[in-house]
Amino acid sequence: MTLFRDLTIKQKQIVWAWAFLAIPVLFYGIIRFYPTGNAILISFQDWNLLGARTWTGLDNYQKLFADPVFWKVFKNTFVYLLLGTPISLVVSFFIAYHLDKTRFMHGFLRMLYFLPFMTSAVAMAWVWRWFYQPVPIGLFNNFLSTFGIPQINFLNSTTNALPAILAPAIWAGLGFQIIIFMAGLRAIPQSYYEAARIDGVSNWTVLREITLPLLKPTIVFIVVFSSIGFLRIFDHVFNMTTNNPGGPLNSTKPLVLMIYETAFTSFDMGYAAAQTVVLFLVLLVVSLIQLRILRDG
């Protein structure tokens, strides 16, 4: 300790800083960086957990790009994204815009919209799965049948299942997006609106010329954040199709579910690792494209 006492204040600071960071730096090294490198490494190997690890170069990637299931899954993942992000963006903005102008029981209304965000995806996937069952079990079909409307086959249809699974995912995320939009709307200076009112500008023009341009940072955040969520969808799909994960006929299977099955049902670790690398690249490219378009456009 005599040594420590002899240090200058500046040197002591450095020692303290690294003392504080020692455990976290180890953590990030061992639990984040090493596994990242390891995942990339394994993606070039053939390995089923028990046998030997053999180098196979780009074989896993070649196999992946030649696999029709992968392309089906790739398409599904983007359908989740391309339906989920715009729908949740428009709906949450619409609700936030009107909620922002409502004073009466504002807090109560906001609470109603936010509540689903506090639920667990697994629990709600099972609730919605029950809703979607055929007559006489499922709530939706029972409701339709009281009006004499024909049954809708939700989860057993290759065309309806994906939107049916997407619905609770959108539903659960709306509350968060509404809250973020309302915070963005609050941050716009009132003076802009007053100036517009003095000029006698219509509500529509105010929305287009003032509100939306000034909300741009909020919109960018919500688009990027929700896109990452939809590209990584898993909990809802897995729990609503446990009898046949990703079914019927792979029509709802997203990339993360394919990764899960390849790694932990077939134990084909090299192939699964290659899929995770593709997922990483997809997330990276989609986020970068969105940032570029939304920031500059």
Next chain:
Amino acid sequence: MAATDDIRASSATLLEGGTPKRPANMGQYLRWALLFGGGILMVMPIAYMISTSLKWPHEVYNLKLIPEEPTIENYTYVLEDGRFFLWFFNSIVIALLTTLCNVIFDSLVGYTLCKFRFPGRYIVFIAILSTLMIPTEMLVIPWYLMSQQFGWLDSYWGIMFPGLMTAFGTFLMKQFFETVPDDFIEAARIDGLNELQIWWVVAMPLVKPALAALAIFVFLGNWTAFIWPLIVTNSVEMYTLPVGLASFGDEADVAWELIMTGAAISTIPTLIVFLIFQRFIIRGVVMAGLKG
């Protein structure tokens, strides 16, 4: 006097709200009614889940939201089985420990990166920032292999270790420590506190709202976490609530009202916490969302 007061009052309303208040028109009533209707629709799935968990089997498939003869039979049945009790306990312990660890380490790292000047600061900052881009799914395979090698499979530690620190939390805290004036820290230093004491006694109390926001996010994230606990656990006793619920729902011939009861058990705690700390949580979500 009265006349000038009137003028003052009316000019004040002009400045405040522009046009003087006029009676609410049909449009505003309609807006409120639609928002209210939409809000009720939003909570319907939760309402039906809770209502069904309180129904007898013969009532489950009718559309009435209020059970005719409410019963807690489903809860007694599910809890007597014992597994949900265990899963609930596992989830609570794991979520609380992880939250505690994040609150301590994320803020310590955020504080150090914000208030200290030392060689390597920028590299550490960029390194932690870059981990935000790596999706969890890319890491689960190496984490699994690691757990297998070190015998962490099927244990609390195995479930918890990937989430003990988060880059998101670190940046949230770093942002908030920017608001703590350096003078406070200098003053404490002159008073003879060491750096650890300054962080814990001086800086931490000043960022309590941010700590709470972080705690809420981490707790909720771990309470609902699914894919990693699903992978790392394999005995029924080690399941967390979401994993347990998924396996319970998947068993043959499990009645829907029992699944709804299980779903309610894993949802109601967070809903109660939310209803109590509503304002606070919403503020926290905005802070975390915008600053993190």
